[in-house]
Amino acid sequence: MNAKSDALKKTHSTPIVQPLLLTVKQAMALGAIGKTSLYQAAGRGLFKVRKLGRSTRIERASFEAYLDTLPNAKIGTTQNSE
Numbered sequence: 001m002n003a004k005s006d007a008l009k010k011t012h013s014t015p016i017v018q019p020l021l022l023t024v025k026q027a028m029a030l031g032a033i034g035k036t037s038l039y040q041a042a043g044r045g046l047f048k049v050r051k052l053g054r055s056t057r058i059e060r061a062s063f064e065a066y067l068d069t070l071p072n073a074k075i076g077t078t079q080n081s082e
Contacts, residue, residue: 021050021057031067041066 022030028038038058042049046069048062 018060020060021052022060022063024056024058027058027063031063 028035047066048059050057
């Protein structure tokens with residue numbers, strides 16, 4: 001094997017690590033949700049939130065489970081009332 005194929009193997013064998021805890025900004029981006037809605041849902045206990053000193057962190061698995069509970073959207077099914 002040559003150096004190029006060895007480098008390729010190393011690149012493909014490295015697992016992608018997802019953080020267990022998300023910052024508020026990361027959770028907002030992941031869920032496409034605003035800060036107010038995020039804090040309201042957290043306040044209702046809909047997912048697990050942790051404190052690290054003064055920083056707020058959101059448990060990724062709990063947040064993803066919460067997102068899965070949201071209802072499916074019905075796009076393009078509006079009816080005109082004439």
